[in-house]
Amino acid sequence: xxxxxxxxxxxxxxxxxxxxxxxxxxxxxxxxxxxxxxxxxxxxxxxxxxxxxxxxxxxxxxxxxxxxxxxxxxxxxxxxxxxxxxxxxxxxxxxxxxxxxxxxxxxxxxxxxxxxxxxxxxxxxxxxxxxxxxxxxxxxxxxxxxxxxxxxxxxxxxxxxxxxxxxxxxxxxxxxxxxxxxxxxxxxxxxxxxxxxxxxxxxxxxxxxxxxxxxxxxxxxxxxxxxxxxxxxxxxxxxxxxxxxxxxxxxxxxxxxxxxxxxxxxxxxxxxxxxxxxxxxxxxxxxxxxxxxxxxxxxxxxxxxxxxxxxxxxxxxxxxxxxxxxxxxxxxxxxxxxxxxxxxxxxxxxxxxxxxxxxxxxxxxxxxxxxxxxxxxxxxxxxxxxxxxxxxxxxxxxxxxxxxxxxxxxxxxxxx
Numbered sequence: 001x002x003x004x005x006x007x008x009x010x011x012x013x014x015x016x017x018x019x020x021x022x023x024x025x026x027x028x029x030x031x032x033x034x035x036x037x038x039x040x041x042x043x044x045x046x047x048x049x050x051x052x053x054x055x056x057x058x059x060x061x062x063x064x065x066x067x068x069x070x071x072x073x074x075x076x077x078x079x080x081x082x083x084x085x086x087x088x089x090x091x092x093x094x095x096x097x098x099x100x101x102x103x104x105x106x107x108x109x110x111x112x113x114x115x116x117x118x119x120x121x122x123x124x125x126x127x128x129x130x131x132x133x134x135x136x137x138x139x140x141x142x143x144x145x146x147x148x149x150x151x152x153x154x155x156x157x158x159x160x161x162x163x164x165x166x167x168x169x170x171x172x173x174x175x176x177x178x179x180x181x182x183x184x185x186x187x188x189x190x191x192x193x194x195x196x197x198x199x200x201x202x203x204x205x206x207x208x209x210x211x212x213x214x215x216x217x218x219x220x221x222x223x224x225x226x227x228x229x230x231x232x233x234x235x236x237x238x239x240x241x242x243x244x245x246x247x248x249x250x251x252x253x254x255x256x257x258x259x260x261x262x263x264x265x266x267x268x269x270x271x272x273x274x275x276x277x278x279x280x281x282x283x284x285x286x287x288x289x290x291x292x293x294x295x296x297x298x299x300x301x302x303x304x305x306x307x308x309x310x311x312x313x314x315x316x317x318x319x320x321x322x323x324x325x326x327x328x329x330x331x332x333x334x335x336x337x338x339x340x341x342x343x344x345x346x347x348x349x350x351x352x353x354x355x356x357x358x359x360x361x362x363x364x365x366x367x368x369x370x371x372x373x374x375x376x377x378x379x380x381x382x383x384x385x386x387x388x389x390x391x392x393x394x395x396x397x398x399x400x401x402x403x404x405x406x407x408x409x410x411x412x413x414x415x416x
Contacts, residue, residue: 001172003029004060005039006052008067008077009151012041021066021149021156028160032168033175033226034062044068049080057144062168067151069134071113081148082121085141089119095135098128127163131155138167145171175226178233180241181213182221183254185405189214192221196247199240206236217398250409260404261289267411268299273348275407277303278316278341280328281355281371285400301345306337316340329354329366331374331383338376338383349410350376351403358392369395373403377410 005025011017019041026036037059042048049068056063068077082089096118103110117133120126127136134150136159147164149156168174184192189212193200203210206225213220223240225233245252254263268275277286287303290296304315309328312318317340318333326332334354342350355371362368368390374383386402388395 001034001062001174002037002060003034003062003064004056005036006056006063006065007039007041007151008044008049008065009041010043012067013043020153021151024153024157025064025066025160028165029062029064029168030177030179032165032172033177034168034172044074044076046076046080046083049077050084053084053146057141061143062145062147062172064147064149066149066156069148069150071117071133077148078119078121081137081139081146085121085123085139085146087121087123090122091118092120092126092135093118094128095120095126098130098135099133102133125167127159129155129159130162131158136160136163138164175228176230176233177224177226178230178237180223180237181256182223182241182244182248182252183218183256183258184221184248184251185218185253185260185401187219187251189219192219192248192251196221196244199243199247203240206240208237208240216394217401250412253405253408259289259293260401260408261293264404264408264411265290265293265296265299267408269295271411271415273411274299274301274346275349275351276301276341276345276347277403278337278350278352279303279305280307280312280337280353281357282353282396282400282403283307285396286351286353286403289400289404301347304341304344312337316344327366329356329370329372331372331385334372334374335376335381335383338374338381342376348378349407351407352376353399353403355386355388355395355399357395357399358390371395371399373399373406375403375406375410378414382406382410 005022007019007022012019022039029036040052042052068075099114099117100110103114114133120135120137121139123139125138129135132150132152132155137148139146149159200210209224211222213222223237225237227233253260279286284303284305290300306312306316309323313320316337318336322332322336334352337352338350352374356362356366356368358368369388371386371388372383374381388398
């Protein structure tokens with residue numbers, strides 16, 4: 001069972017809008033055991049739509065289109081589909097009533113162009129849009145199924161969840177797909193592969209696929225299996241995950257949709273610990289990550305963004321002699337920053353960062369990407385130097401991720 005996704009709209013092709021619809025659709029279809037073999041973005045042109053549909057029907061059983069269903073002249077998808085399937089338009093009364101209610105709720109006048117949103121293909125199975133005016137349409141043509149959805153993400157998601165996923169399950173014979181993603185931090189993709197090489201070889205015996213999904217500072221390991229027995233697939237993959245845990249230990253920080261800030265937050269709550277941050281090169285990124293978690297006020301007390309050396313001295317108690325002798329980007333300075341914020345905000349952990357994020361400011365001794373991280377805990381202080389690279393954004397992201405993960409590891413050392 002294979003599917004193809006077609007996004008329609010010049011705004012995607014010129015980079016004005018990021019295509020999040022395809023990611024959502026691909027994930028949902030994968031959960032249904034449907035393989036997405038291609039994602040295509042095309043312009044709002046009749047010939048392009050015709051060509052994309054002709055190619056897709058040769059490759060896939062299910063073709064899902066998003067976009068081009070608005071009331072303006074540049075949205076031509078519906079008219080083109082009517083021509084492509086040699087069909088006629090009819091007015092769907094349910095859609096028309098929904099459009100009327102939509103405009104009444106907003107106190108706006110209903111124009112003829114808005115009424116035309118209720119025109120649907122005669123052969124289509126229609127899904128009423130509760131959040132907008134463009135309906136979704138399910139069109140069967142020979143042994144192929146075509147779905148047309150609005151491009152507005154929240155409208156598309158609502159229609160897909162409420163109507164089309166149940167219709168897909170009803171129409172197609174689908175398998176069960178089980179995915180388990182193991183989240184790792186601190187070890188690169190190549191080194192990780194070396195550690196789990198023999199374990200990876202054993203996956204083929206159980207017909208489990210492994211994908212490495214690297215991003216700055218972390219690597220996700222996704223295990224996937226397809227079959228008809230959901231319980232069997234889960235038990236098979238969960239067994240392999242337990243084996244992986246034995247190999248990787250605390251390199252693993254979470255699973256599936258976990259984030260390091262959520263995992264750390266839970267540990268802090270469970271152990272009744274508090275944390276504060278003193279940030280130089282990360283400029284408040286660590287504090288933002290911590291406070292993005294609901295309920296973080298239970299453990300996060302505050303942050304001092306000490307970008308300037310005078311702030312490091314006056315608010316964090318870093319000695320002038322330390323800065324003069326060793327510089328702001330040094331082990332000595334970052335340790336004093338961590339101790340200073342821990343004492344000033346009276347927390348169990350103080351986290352400090354200082355570095356050269358770039359793109360300039362580096363020297364031969366301290367090139368761009370040089371970062372020091374220090375963690376002042378209840379019983380000890382740990383610090384480490386990193387050389388992350390030349391990209392400012394990635395350097396900040398990697399530093400914040402590394403800092404939070406090191407706090408996680410320190411808590412695990414104390415509680416195991």
